[in-house]
Amino acid sequence: MSRRPTALAVRVPSASDLGSLRLENVPRPVSGPGEVLVAVQAAAVNRSDVLTVRGLMPATTFPRVPGRDFAGVVVEGPADLHGRRVWGCGGSDFGFTQDGSHAELLVVPLEAAVPMPETMSFDDAAASALAYFTAYEALARAGEVSAGSTVLVTGAAGAVGTAASSLAARRGARVIGAVRGSEARAVGQASGLHAVIDTETDDVAAAVREATGGRGVDVAVDTVGGTLLASVLGCLAQGAGVCVISSSPATPIGFDVLDFYRAELHLTGLNTSRLNCRRAAEVLRSLRPGFDDGTLRAPRIASRHPLAGAATAYEKVQDGAGGRVLILPTA
Secondary structure, eight states: OOOOSEEEEEEBOSSOOGGGOEEEEEEOOOOOTTEEEEEEEEEEEOHHHHHHHTTOOTTOOSSBOOOSEEEEEEEESSGGGTTOEEEEEOSSSBTTTBOOSSBSEEEEEGGGOEEOOTTOOHHHHHHHHHHHHHHHHHHHHHOOOOTTOEEEEETTTSHHHHHHHHHHHHTTOEEEEEEOTTHHHHHHTSTTEEEEEETTTSOHHHHHHHHTTTOOEEEEEESSOTTHHHHHHTTEEEEEEEEEOOOOSSOOOOOOHHHHHHTTOEEEEOOGGGSOHHHHHHHHHHHHHHHHHTSSOOOOEEEEEEGGGHHHHHHHHHHOOSSEEEEETTO
């Protein structure tokens, strides 16, 4: 990329609707000590990016270039890193309090630019970064996952659901995927799943109990939340835990506290926007062997868009794209 004084970026001047997205020439980012400048080849549009534009992510400061994850090539920084393919994602930083990846160029702390697996494409890396970071942290909070344990993943057809299922299966766990309606057949054909439950037609707790011989699951990751969480709590074995990562607003649920404490269950939440890009880099580095050997797979990609089509990409995510939506700044 030539060293022109500006670079193209999707810019949000203030919290508004998706119509506020603007493709602009902004001053070329400059990397400082301990940083690299990355030419972004691919970046996913996440639900949190949509919420950022709409002013529903409280930590966001404006004006802002959104975008939490990236895959690209180092173009400035230490000489030995020039040309290196890197990937990563942010927590409370990229796209919230500093400019993000929906741009031609992105400044990244040196330790947050993780070398990409040799077999991974830029598109798959961008589709995977935040999804796998979130899934890893959710599993860690929900409980120990190892050979012989059973894990329930709701929203198993989604990006984080795919990642959580792959991570748990790689650790030797039996994975039960809960999906909605038409997603059931596609998810049922995926490798590594012990059983698939349709949340539209099945009694989730009863189906899980049947699939586990009445015992329940050791760990659950709920990527859906809302009223489904009450059913998930009914799926847990003695001493089990669930981590919820998403929900619709203002959705109260009820559960039997007596049963909850007698079964020594635990419920926790995960908000990755309270973490940071350095923690994400630690996680992605630890997952490299799984991507190298093919046991960790990228979430499905639904569509790809140039920077000029960012508004369309955001609208697809807002409407429920059924897969990862990517922005390709070089397209």
